[in-house]
Amino acid sequence: MTPLRPIVTRACSTFGKATAKRTEKLVASPAWRQSLTFSSQRTFSASAHQPKPDPTDVYHAGLRNTVFTNECEISSESQTIPIFRVLGYDGKLQAGWQPPFSAEECLERYRFMVRVNVWDMMLYNIQRQGRISFYMQNQGEEALQTAIGNALGKDDHLWCQYRELGVLLWRGLQNNAFTVTNVLDQLFSTAGDPGKGRQMPISYTNKETGLQTICTPLTTQVPHAAGCGYAFKLNGEKRAAVAFFGEGAASEGDFHAAMNFAAVLKSQTLFVCRNNGYAISTPVKDQYAGDGIAIRGLSYGMDTIRVDGNDFFASYIATKKAWELCVNESKPVCLEFMTYRLGHHSTSDDSAQYRPAQEMSMWTQPGIDAIARLRSFLENNGLWDEAKEEELRKEAKHSMLQEIKQVENRKSVAILPGIFDDVYDVEPWHIKEQREECRQHLKRNSQHYDMTKFQGIE
Structure with a gap:
């Protein structure tokens, strides 16, 4: 059976009772992999063939649509965005759908x-x-x-x-x-x-x-x-x-x-x-x-x-x-x-x-x-x-x-590379000094550190 294609919702602008919606429902298609096609360009009423632009054109900047109303209503609702689903709670596919895998x-x-x-x-x-x-x-x-x-x-x-x-x-x-x-x-x-x-x-x-x-x-x-x-x-x-x-x-x-x-x-x-x-x-x-x-x-x-x-x-x-x-x-x-x-x-x-x-x-x-x-x-x-x-x-x-x-029993990377490597592309003098100071400190005080889980000092 030919599957239906999912609903993909476009942006809309709403003011009062005047509503401009751009919603495209993807219709039945034998090739559900076919790419989605719909415009996202703003439309201007003026063109090269018109001697004078439409006065409402000035309102188009930043809007998808220009719609006027004489009713002063503050909008509180947005369009409903459905949840796309094809497999029901009972493990059965909804009508018109086939699994996308064998x-x-x-x-x-x-x-x-x-x-x-x-x-x-x-x-x-x-x-x-x-x-x-x-x-x-x-x-x-x-x-x-x-x-x-x-x-x-x-x-x-x-x-x-x-x-x-x-x-x-x-x-x-x-x-x-x-x-x-x-x-x-x-x-x-x-x-x-x-x-x-x-x-x-x-x-x-x-x-x-x-x-x-x-x-x-x-x-x-x-x-x-x-x-x-x-x-x-x-x-x-x-x-x-x-x-x-x-x-x-x-x-x-x-x-x-x-x-x-x-x-x-x-x-x-x-x-x-x-x-x-x-x-x-x-x-x-x-x-x-x-x-x-x-x-x-x-x-x-x-x-x-x-x-x-x-x-x-x-x-x-x-x-x-x-x-x-x-x-x-x-x-x-x-x-x-x-x-x-x-x-x-x-x-x-x-x-x-x-x-x-x-x-x-x-x-x-x-x-x-x-x-x-x-x-x-x-x-x-x-x-x-x-x-x-x-x-x-x-x-x-x-x-x-x-x-x-x-x-679990693999050792961690050696201590000095683990701390100092990859900080700079070319190691600067102060990092070299810090690396050497750390090396000497670990050698002098090795009895105070458990280094058995590391591959070594360097």
Whole structure:
């Protein structure tokens, strides 16, 4: 059956009862991968063929449409942005839709989601055991992470926040460039970490997959992604910069500066918001009064879509469409994924202190939970059962335990390179002096330091 294409909403301007809307509904198409096409140019009534310009032209600057009214009404409503969904709570596809993957591909992606779920919980547990210092979970967001990882281009640059483990592993596992071993090297600060153990855990970096080093201060990566996407545009490159952030980060000034920059200059940037309900302990009702984050994309004049982040198929289709629009028409797109953070904000957090128990039980229902929903689809089609589920989870746990045993005992990078290397391109005299002072100090006082976990002094 020919699938319907998702609704992508354009910006509108509203004043009183006079409303100008630009909404395009994507109609049935035999090729759902066909790129989205709709204009984003302002329209002026004057032309070279008119002897005199329309007087209303002066009002067009900075507006999408010029509409006048003689009724003095202060607007309080914005257009409704629907949540794009194709897989129902019962694991059945809505009418007109077919899965964007074959049966075997669906199974492969489901297995990956389950493995990420198991591995993520184990990484949380080893922090609780004191074996690593810090961790941030991904529980509840496995579907959108896996979907986005599948939909992006291999040459894209990723500007992640800290809750994108599934995106990174899916991309990395395709060419063995970023694996569970790389994750553990970073978490345990071994010599295998490209960051040499300088960054706090979960600050991954990987050149081969286009992953820029994760920086934990909130929202700093979003302006970088806007600039990176602009560079891709100027160079005529068919790739995108992808900025990941939560709805809490969207309250930072960096978010607004980046969105406006990208919208005005048409950066090839995807702005991916994970609206998971909480900014640490602050619920969305205390974060903003507007209609989520997607409406902000529209207000900046950016093509925008809101997606059910617990629907693996919808998340993939929407991201793929947005990516095609971004690189083919060279402009930014804002995506808001509606999901829920099932885990604590981090290992420094206890969400039981601010989240009601019934809220968690609602989001873990089989039809709403992301993994359970895709499992229902597979079971409905005779592709999965409980025995396979148990075997998969057992295998995932065993493989991670083996990896932890191997990585945990690896030494960290030597002390002096770990401290002094990579600060300057050419090391200046004062850094050389400090390096030598540190070397002599460690030699004189080695009995006071446990250096067994390092490869050496230098």
